[in-house]
Amino acid sequence: MxxxxxxxxxxxxxxxxxxxxxxxxxxxxxxxxxxxxxxxxxxxxxxxxxxxxxxxxxxxxxxxxxxxxxxxxxxxxxxxxxxxxxxxxxxxxxxxxxxxxxxxxxxxxxxxxxxxxxxxxxxxxxxxxxxxxxxxxxxxxILGMPGLTAYVGFYEICSPKKGEHVFISAAAGAVGQLVGQFAKLMGCYVVGSAGSKEKVDLLKNKLGFDEAFNYKEEADLNAAFKRYFPEGIDIYFENVGGKMLDAVLLNMRLHGRIAVCGMISQYNLDQAEGVTNLMHLVYKRIRLHGFSVRDHYHLHSKFVESMLPYIRQGKIVYxxxxxxxxxxxxxxxxxxxxxxxxxxxxxxxxx
Amino acid sequence: MxxxxxxxxxxxxxxxxxxxxxxxxxxxxxxxxxxxxxxxxxxxxxxxxxxxxxxxxxxxxxxxxxxxxxxxxxxxxxxxxxxxxxxxxxxxxxxxxxxxxxxxxxxxxxxxxxxxxxxxxxxxxxxxxxxxxxxxxxxxxILGMPGLTAYVGFYEICSPKKGEHVFISAAAGAVGQLVGQFAKLMGCYVVGSAGSKEKVDLLKNKLGFDEAFNYKEEADLNAAFKRYFPEGIDIYFENVGGKMLDAVLLNMRLHGRIAVCGMISQYNLDQAEGVTNLMHLVYKRIRLHGFSVRDHYHLHSKFVESMLPYIRQGKIVYxxxxxxxxxxxxxxxxxxxxxxxxxxxxxxxxx
CATH class of the missing domain: 3.90.180.10 (Medium-chain alcohol dehydrogenases, catalytic domain)
Structure with a gap:
């Protein structure tokens, strides 16, 4: 042939x-x-x-x-x-x-x-x-790897509860936008960070985040978290790593959970930025949990069936x-x- | 009066x-x-x-x-x-x-x-x-705060299984010496680090560790771990932080657990050492879990009752x-x- x-x-x-x-x-x-x-x-x-x-x-x-x-x-x-x-x-x-x-x-x-x-x-x-x-x-x-990543990372790794305070970095990305919508559906207070005004507007106006900020405009990330989370962060969905993680650690609440999905800010560096505030894991008894969707593909068909009604009814957008x-x-x-x-x-x- | x-x-x-x-x-x-x-x-x-x-x-x-x-x-x-x-x-x-x-x-x-x-x-x-x-x-x-810390940190936070490979830093200290003995009782392979030849001898000859090393004599901690854990580390009981944690992260196994009890190497530094290998949390899907014994004092009387027979029979020494x-x-x-x-x-x- x-x-x-x-x-x-x-x-x-x-x-x-x-x-x-x-x-x-x-x-x-x-x-x-x-x-x-x-x-x-x-x-x-x-x-x-x-x-x-x-x-x-x-x-x-x-x-x-x-x-x-x-x-x-x-x-x-x-x-x-x-x-x-x-x-x-x-x-x-x-x-x-x-x-x-x-x-x-x-x-x-x-x-x-x-x-x-x-x-x-x-x-x-x-x-x-x-x-x-x-x-x-x-x-x-939404129905493939990023969607299942958001689903597993939020529901399985973060053990979220209604009313908890959730922060998502790279929140306008393939995974982050879904984590934010899942957290809102659960009744959490949700803040996302992104890298442009347009993305911040998207998060607040279209994806239903309570607040969002442009991390490039925050010279002091710690101060930004104090502003958006005066009572601290219960759940951090980590997509970026480095300085962002270090500032989040200072602002976590007792028994907080951090799902580490990725660290995009570090992938292009010869040497990763050092994270210095890890003692806050002890002060606040925090669980920092790396995960990979690869361990969870057995959940995929169940995941798709549960997502389709939300997509068809417009309750989750992508x-x-x-x-x-x-x-x-x-x-x-x-x-x-x-x-x-x-x-x-x-x-x-x-x- | x-x-x-x-x-x-x-x-x-x-x-x-x-x-x-x-x-x-x-x-x-x-x-x-x-x-x-x-x-x-x-x-x-x-x-x-x-x-x-x-x-x-x-x-x-x-x-x-x-x-x-x-x-x-x-x-x-x-x-x-x-x-x-x-x-x-x-x-x-x-x-x-x-x-x-x-x-x-x-x-x-x-x-x-x-x-x-x-x-x-x-x-x-x-x-x-x-x-x-x-x-x-x-x-x-052994029957107070450090004992309960070792007990909770090992059994509750690390979810150990028979045959797993366990590393303990500050292993001759108040907590580490017990974690090592608990891990041996469970049938794990156990290696500890300490800061002198006498402590290393104590770990190997009196406390039953499989191996022990003096971290001050290891110019390359990563190489030390490759030597003692050619197949990697399942459980790390973290007492010291900084460079030790960074080298351990490189040598963790898939689905490893790290219980963060403390980071004594960092307490006297103006600025903590940066930990750079956190992406290994994702590569190996590792759980890094800070804890405090303060959350677990309700277990204390049960803990004492379970420890006393081991102490009386000399099966655990302190x-x-x-x-x-x-x-x-x-x-x-x-x-x-x-x-x-x-x-x-x-x-x-x-x-």
Missing amino acids: AEVSNKQVILREYVTGFPKESDLYVSSTATIKLKLSEPEHEGSSNKLVLVKNLYLSCDPYQRLLMERIEGLSSQPNSSFTPGSPIYGYGVAKVLDSGHPDLKAGDLVWGTTYWEEYSRIPAPEGLIKIQHTDVPLSYYTG MEDIVEGLESGPRALVGLFKGLNFGKQVVDISA | AEVSNKQVILREYVTGFPKESDLYVSSTATIKLKLSEPEHEGSSNKLVLVKNLYLSCDPYQRLLMERIEGLSSQPNSSFTPGSPIYGYGVAKVLDSGHPDLKAGDLVWGTTYWEEYSRIPAPEGLIKIQHTDVPLSYYTG MEDIVEGLESGPRALVGLFKGLNFGKQVVDISA
């Missing part, structure tokens, strides 16, 4: 410091057969699925994979390979399947490559999409920032680290 | 940096009546008890009280007052009581002052001692470093921060 061209987004070299658009490039040299070989198709042990990629997800953790990861035996991901296409979460349509649970025409989400067509193992890497009355891109966001075409991918991905995205950053390659 | 002399250990001034013996002084100018007044005795609302102090406990947290504590509304303690006697845990004998549950002759432990005789509220501050077939000084250590007389108190207390104590540091003023 003839091969077709398969455009790809390639990592040029391992990255140090802030990633640049030129650290990635789009290549049109690869080709791919749009059919599995006979042994692959007949359900060999690796259960390959051939997909056409539709939506690619830009997520902060991908920055960590742009450098050589060493000595992290517990790190679940391996680095991207320079000269090869990067990978991430995405939504795709099955073209051919060597797995009995998936057939041509099925829609799936999961780990895929930044290219037009991919060969992926299933079901380890792919989950079948059951509901298509919502935007398919939602499976890179902001997406969608760019078109693989060529727009590098700029969209590196833009995350300058906060250029307005909501969940997605690359639409369905055309 | 005549007053008697009441020797006291007084804080001279608020302390910065490492405390010196001269930051404290012994005064013989105070006097006290060895009987409560009639209204105090008849059970007025403050339920005063008059005690003769027998054993005074030297504990690292007392360093935190030697400076002015500001802006820590959740800090359970208030600073010591310059010109006044310091306070801490101790064992005492009741001389007179305004509380119906305590009577003259009873032995108690709890919060008392560094002086010969004290007037203390009960039962908030004092717990009656029920078992006197063990050394009374044990109620400043190392004490006892000095004689109030005059020895200042040197003993500040010695903690140089690691001069060999086991639980106690001041015996029972003579």
Whole structure:
């Protein structure tokens, strides 16, 4: 069978410091057969699925994979390979399947490559999409990895109670915007931080946060927390790390909980900022809990079923920032680290 | 009624940096009546008890009280007052009581002052001692605050399982030596760090640790952990903070737990050392949990009953470093921060 061209987004070299658009490039040299070989198709042990990629997800953790990861035996991901296409979460349509649970025409989400067509193992890497009355891109966001991250991080890790005081950093991002809405649904007081006036307005006017502030305009973060949380913070949903975490620690309340989802402010630094206020973990008996959505995918179908009514009734909204075409991918991905995205950053390659 | 002399250990001034013996002084100018007044005795609302102090406990947290504590509304303690006697845990004998549950002759432990005789509220501050077939000084250590700290921190906060790999810093101290023995009783692999060859020998030869090392002889803590924990650390009982915590984070295993009991290495620094490896909380999904024994005193009597058989049968041993007389108190207390104590540091003023 003839091969077709398969455009790809390639990592040029391992990255140090802030990633640049030129650290990635789009290549049109690869080709791919749009059919599995006979042994692959007949359900060999690796259960390959051939997909056409539709939506690619830009997520902060991908920055960590742009450098050589060493000595992290517990790190679940391996680095991207320079000269090869990067990978991430995405939504795709099955073209051919060597797995009995998936057939041509099925829609799936999961780990895929930044290219037009991919060969992926299933079901380890792919989950079948059951509901298509919502935007398919939602499976890179509210109904995919970021959504389940927000759900698990808030409900399971933070053990929230009605009336508690919740702070969320990177609150206009793919995860933060959902944590804030979950916390409001539970009857909490919710404050978010973001990096622009437009995002602050979004949080307050569209997403229902009680308060929001632009961290770039706060020379003294501790003073900002004293203003927004005069009685202290019960729950902090941590997306940024560094100075923000240090100031939050000073303002936590007795028996507070901090869910550590990520630390985007630290990913581009040669040496992470030192956090100095950890004795407040003892003073206030705080639980600081790192988690990964990877431990919780067994909850995904239950999670989707519980979210769909809220989405359909407009009780939870989701902001997406969608760019078109693989060529727009590098700029969209590196833009995350300058906060250029307005909501969940997605690359639409369905055309 | 005549007053008697009441020797006291007084804080001279608020302390910065490492405390010196001269930051404290012994005064013989105070006097006290060895009987409560009639209204105090008849059970007025403050339920005063008059005690003769027998054993005074030297504990690292007392360093935190030697400076002015500001802006820590959740800090359970208030600073010591310059010109006044310091306070801490101790064992005492009741001389007179305004509380119906305590009577003259009873032995108690709890919060008392560094002086010969004290007037203390009960039962908030004092717990009656029920078992006197063990050394009374044990109620400043294995059967008192440090013992319950080790018990709660290990069993409740760390959720240990048989066979797990446990690391304990300040392992020859009042708390660490017990955590190590608890972990061995549970069937864990246990390594401790301490600051001298003698303490390392104690850990390995008397307290049953599998391994121990002198942190002062390890130029590269990360390398030390790679040597003692080639498969990583499941549980870290944190007593020291700073660089030790940073190196431990690099060597934690997936789903590890860290109980933060204290951070003695940081108490004398103007600015705490920054901890830079907190992203490992996410990589390995680690729970870092500050706790205080103050939240768990309801478990104390059950704890004592469960410990006594182990003590009587010699299945748990307890190392004490006892000095004689109030005059020895200042040197003993500040010695903690140089690691001069060999086991639980106690001041015996029972003579």
